[in-house]
Amino acid sequence: MRLVPVNTLRPGLELGEDIYDQSAIKLLRKGYVLTPTNIESLQNTHIFSIYIKDQYCFDDTIPYTSKARDMAVIIKDLIEITNIISAGNGNSRLLQRVIEIVSQIIEVLGTQYYSSKIEYEACKVPMHGFEGSTLYIAMMSCLLGIKMNLNRTSLIDLFLGILLRDIAVLSPNIHLNPNDFKMHPLRGYLYLKQNYSLPYPVLQIILQHQELYNGSGYPYALKGDKICVGARIQTIIEHFYQITEEYLNLNRLTSEHGMCWIKPVEESINNNIKYLDPQILEVFMG
Structure with missing residues (x-):
């Protein structure tokens, strides 16, 4: 997994971990493939960055x-x-x-x-x-x-x-x-x-x-x-x-x-x- 800012997300990226808001409500599940709509919604939240999995990931350690x-x-x-x-x-x-x-x-x-x-x-x-x-x-x-x-x-x-x-x-x-x-x-x-x-x-x-x-x-x-x-x-x-x-x-x-x-x-x-x-x-x- 690697941590990336939401303002750099692009469609097709796979989530490395579930995403929750500050009230512990799940927004998106681990493994979900991001769409343009998802990305726009995330960029309008108070979430700075998320974990993704792609070809550049070399470490599966979960912080x-x-x-x-x-x-x-x-x-x-x-x-x-x-x-x-x-x-x-x-x-x-x-x-x-x-x-x-x-x-x-x-x-x-x-x-x-x-x-x-x-x-x-x-x-x-x-x-x-x-x-x-x-x-x-x-x-x-x-x-x-x-x-x-x-x-x-x-x-x-x-x-x-x-x-x-x-x-x-x-x-x-x-x-x-x-x-x-x-x-x-x-x-x-x-x-x-x-x-x-x-x-x-x-x-x-x-x-x-x-x-x-x-x-x-x-x-x-x-x-x-x-x-x-x-x-x-x-x-x-x-x-x-x-x-x-x-x-x-x-x-x-x-x-x-x-x-x-x-x-x-x-x-x-x-x-x-x-x-x-x-x-x-x-x-x-x-």
């Missing part, structure tokens, strides 16, 4: 994000519950449900452990708003965590920390003055510490997610290894996400160069390398 039905259902539930918590209506039961869902996602991601290569994919379906980009960054961060041999508990902590990192921006219970924006990691940390029983590593990721490796971040200008591993991981993945999304939104991907965002990502990372942990970055790029 975790191709498990569309499983992931779509799980993510839909997680977004709904996270929004309830962000709105200030959460409780310990809902938080436990979030942990259970995150554990399911980690299990799906964990199948990549047995692959020869862990792939970081540009987002195929844009999940709108804070929760969309945050969920995608959380999943990609956990893939990197798997590559770094983090244990299951650490992966769950990593996902939860990223999922809740911007609660001070989202929650109506936290009144954030625009002039105090750089304090939102601290405000979110204090709110969650006071209202929920979250593990210490989760709270540290929330507190430190805006810190940068060279000490130019906030709120405490922590530097190097003073920043927790989870926060250092998510900084790299967030940078990757922003660059790849920029290229996807500009429709610069082509069928002949389906991975053409790799060079811009490498260039951007090199230009911003002082902000990123070099050892984790080496694992990411390897």
Whole structure:
């Protein structure tokens, strides 16, 4: 299978995997041969790219994000519950449900452990708003965590920390003055510490997610290894996400160069390398 942008599709291509929308409704089945009508419909959706099978496919490995039905259902539930918590209506039961869902996602991601290569994919379906980009960054961060041999508990902590990192921006219970924006990691940390029983590593990721490796971040200008591993991981993945999304939104991907965002990502990372942990970055790029 190979991943191609929907704006480069042509009639006669065979689908490599089922296609689902954000509500986990199947749009087209695996093996279906695309028609002009199908292609036009796909190009009018919020789907960026799909898996196809053709003579140029040399690898039958199924990346975790191709498990569309499983992931779509799980993510839909997680977004709904996270929004309830962000709105200030959460409780310990809902938080436990979030942990259970995150554990399911980690299990799906964990199948990549047995692959020869862990792939970081540009987002195929844009999940709108804070929760969309945050969920995608959380999943990609956990893939990197798997590559770094983090244990299951650490992966769950990593996902939860990223999922809740911007609660001070989202929650109506936290009144954030625009002039105090750089304090939102601290405000979110204090709110969650006071209202929920979250593990210490989760709270540290929330507190430190805006810190940068060279000490130019906030709120405490922590530097190097003073920043927790989870926060250092998510900084790299967030940078990757922003660059790849920029290229996807500009429709610069082509069928002949389906991975053409790799060079811009490498260039951007090199230009911003002082902000990123070099050892984790080496694992990411390897």
